[in-house]
Amino acid sequence: MISNSFRINCICRILLFSATLGLFFYLCLQTRFYATCLILAVLILFQVASLLAYVNTTNQLLCRAFESVLHEDFSERLDTSLQDSSFREVCESLNRIIARFQTNRLEKEQQFQYFQKIVQQTGMGLISVKADGEVNLINKSARNMLQLPHVHHIRQLESANTTLGNLLNQLQSGEKRYIDIENQNNSMQVAVHAKEIRLQGEHYRLFTLQNIQSELEEKEMDAWKNLIRVLSHEIMNSVTPISSLAATANQLIGTDSTIHPADIDDLRQAMQTIEKRSRGLMQFVRNYRRFARIPEPDRQLVPVTVLFGRIENLIKPSLEQGAVRFSTSVKPDSLQLHVDPDLIEQVLLNLLSNAIEAVQENQRPEIELRAEMNDRSAPVIRVGDNGRGIPEDVLPKIFIPFFTTRPAGSGIGLSLSRQIMRLHGGSVRVKSEPGVRTEFSLLF
Secondary structure (H helix, E strand, O other), rough: HHHHHHHHHHHHHHHHHHHHHHHHHHHHHOOOOOOHHHHHHHHHHHHHHHHHHHHHHHHHHHHHHHHHHHHOOOOOOOOHHOOOHHHHHHHHHHHHHHHHHHHHHHHHHHHHHHHHHHHHHHHOEEEEEEEOEEEEEHHHHHHHHHHOOOOEEHHHHHHHHHHHHHHHHHHHOOOOEEEEEEOOEEEEEEEEEEEEEEEEEEEEEEEEEOHHHHHHHHHHHHHHHHHHHHHHHHHHHHHHHHHHHHHHHHHHHHHHOOHHHHHHHHHHHHHHHHHHHHHHHHHHHHHHHHHHOOOOOEEEEEEEHHHHHHHHHHHHHHHHHHOOOOOOOOOOOEEEEOOOOHHHHHHHHHHHHHHHOOOOOOOOOOOEEEEEEEEOOEEEEEEEEOOOOOOOOOOOHHOOOOOOOOOOOOOHHHHHHHHHHHHHHOOOEEEEOOEEEEEEEEEO
């Protein structure tokens, strides 16, 4: 339909041009009509220009449409109201093509934004590095792990964490390594995986950083719990008859007068020692049974200010006895936790008891208990003190069940606290500078 209208219009214009041209030549032979010939000459030129402009209109429309596509300017539309019927449908078709390009572009842009949000919100750190070392992608999780707000080159990673920077340079495609990363908030073990990709002739190295600290702690807790169950069963089976027989023998010796008095005293002392150690061993096993049989949390919404008030009342005698300066802080005041208050209270009492014991040698002992929101908008409870601190070689061992540096310590307080936090979906972190400050953080 478009081609027929265009063809008829062109034929009509050519016929009119031919007629005008014939009339012009005829009048030229008649020397009397000079003015008329001049007018016809001008008319012929106008018809030629009009015919060329008419034929060139299609090319102009196509050029405008292609220019819009080339410059990705899909907002421009061809005005169909200014075109005659022969070009109106051409304009409408070209407008539909431009609209389709615009729709495809919007869909791709939305898809790009969708994948960008996935990359930025995923819990796994992602870093993409070009062949020249330029970092063209680093997501939010990776920045939080490394405590770097902006990274433009791999040299910045090397300066921030030399071990990580060297590892990224050494990793081959498909290789995985494990590394310890420490930042202002905590320390973590991270699995680093490398992959090489080529895109449009460009060479990229893609690194994934996955924090596996929680998984390792969970596996460690499960292993200790299984070990404790086995030890408890075997030790109790052995200790119970020993304790019973020792008590019985001690009673019999007390009524037997045929044994030499000196031997009776030695035997009685030996039996009493056996009985005492057996009871101590049984108590030891009972303590670790507590660790292996922590009940599931009975969660409820607890205001932190109320929780801190209860804790302060419980430890007040110990604080007064040691002349310890104790301070609490809750920000915001309305902060609440969805936890088992009894279990979390037990965790805080363990940490505060350790803090009170640690500051005994300080002339100006101070303990701080505060709750706040961290940079991920998650609640954190921190217990800090200015006590003697934890030596660097001891720090990795403090959460191991049975481990203690105190003569009268059971060695289950911190491991029990970490297990309780694991049941709440949280974790325990510690930073210590011996002789300056030690801080335990409960991350919910």
